[in-house]
Amino acid sequence: MNGNQDEKAGGVTRRQIIAGAAVAAGVVGTGLLTPRVLRAVEPPKKWDRKTDVVIVGTGFAGLAAAIEAHDAGAQVLLIEKAETIGGNSIIASGALNCVDPERQKKQNIEDSVDLHFKHTIEGGDFRGDPEKVRFMVEHGLEGLQWLEKLGVEFEPKVYAVVGALYPRSHDPANKGRGAAIVRGLKAQVDQRKIPVMNPCALTGIVRQKPLNGDVLGVEAEFRGKKIYLEAKKAVVLATGGFGADVGLRSKHDPRLDKEVPTTNVPTATGEAIAYAEDLGADVVGMDFIQMLIACNFFTKKYGSLANLGIDRAVFLNTAGKRFVAEDSRRDVMAKAVLEQPQKVLLWVADEDCQKRFNPAMTEQIIKDGYSFRADTLEGLAKILKEKFNTPEDVFLKSIAEYNEMVKKGADEAFGKKPANLKPIEKAPFYASPTQAGVHHTMGGLRTKGTTGQVLDRYGKVIPRLYAAGEVTGGVHGTNRLGGNATTDCIVFGRLTGVNAAKEKARA
């Protein structure tokens, strides 16, 4: 969550992960910023290594696929271009949405798979593929329970992560975040002795004929050498999104140039999509790129407290006024922020809001001077006056009006939902100046229904090529709900692993 902190993950610090990722990104360049040529990768005279299933990428989707493919009887090899594993998954908050009768009943939350489906489809402006969405929401709980069975613990209570629209988000226990899921899955990969080669960057996909026949394996760069890895059953692309690929993202949305911050790791680039396109693969929804109000105003990097919650919090502009419902869709909030002075929102919250999450991270970001804390609202008002020239009286009036609304149980100004209307009353109080950054790429490779098989531009399956997770398109439509990506990656990662393993091995 906080780009300025050394969040420990898998025995390495987040800073090391980013550094490693940046080094590895250099191996293949940062996506489409590096000139590329359209090319077919010829089958090599000799393969350097053989296995049944080659899985590219070690985030939620790749790790889930690897475990399932192995458990379905296939020999698996994972490759990863970064020096450390985990991609965006390891820095993610790791909130996972699913209908969970046991937890939700205890909190008196009415929910159903149909409602999760409706929220997802409507939240993506009806541009998500209903078949895929139905599959994801129907298998979400199974995915959560699978993770629990593998040893990943989740909090007993659900909530609504920013942009989730409904309280069905599950946080990994003990503030473990996405790193806890990655660590849990990686431990299972190790237990199964599934090899992981890294840094090892995919540089092309090998097919019998450029636009015909089976996918046979991959070409990759490993320790400065070109190598060929044969996949007797299938290749699975789980290479994540392209939020850090300025060339590719600004091709699809010219506003998202290099000045726009991103929450993503530097290896979130789109070259794997291009390699699949070299084989004729189709893409879908590439223009749908999500901005999230999660970047710090001062650093322009991932690292705001705004992700910590929206119930005991308000969003104010630097004039000290509310301007949007804090529980709106992510795209609505991002657009609203972009229209404010300095394109910044001040997330203002109380102790009960922030304490649910990671106090150590909060301490660090405050120590760094990137967010503020005061014992009284008046004290916070003084700080904001000094930093942003926010009028103290307007600020205090906005908080008082908000707390009045909470008592009434209705937000007549912006329509924040009654369930999220909680008071800002418990000291100390926090303010985090926040900006929108590129967060999630909803578009990507087009897959067949709920099989994970990659389709070509004519709707035909590219034999033995699969994809899962953020590298795929079509699930989330125009706007992904907060907490739905973890579900997507786990559900489709597992499915893809099973299906890849079911392919008949070539001789």
Ligand SMILES: Cc1cc2nc3c(=O)[nH]c(=O)nc-3n(C[C@H](O)[C@H](O)[C@H](O)COP(=O)(O)OP(=O)(O)OC[C@H]3O[C@@H](n4cnc5c(N)ncnc54)[C@H](O)[C@@H]3O)c2cc1C
């Ligand atoms: C800061 C942050 C917080 C988030 N919080 C949440 C949340 O709470 N809930 C939620 O639902 N979603 C959240 N998301 C989104 C979600 O975490 C991601 O969509 C998800 O982790 C993507 O998983 P993945 O397995 O598809 O890709 P990744 O986890 O990004 O993994 C892809 C891997 O592939 C590797 N790779 C890429 N190209 C190549 C190549 N050419 N060769 C070899 N390897 C390659 C990358 O280095 C990377 O390690 C968050 C995202 C971010 C950035």
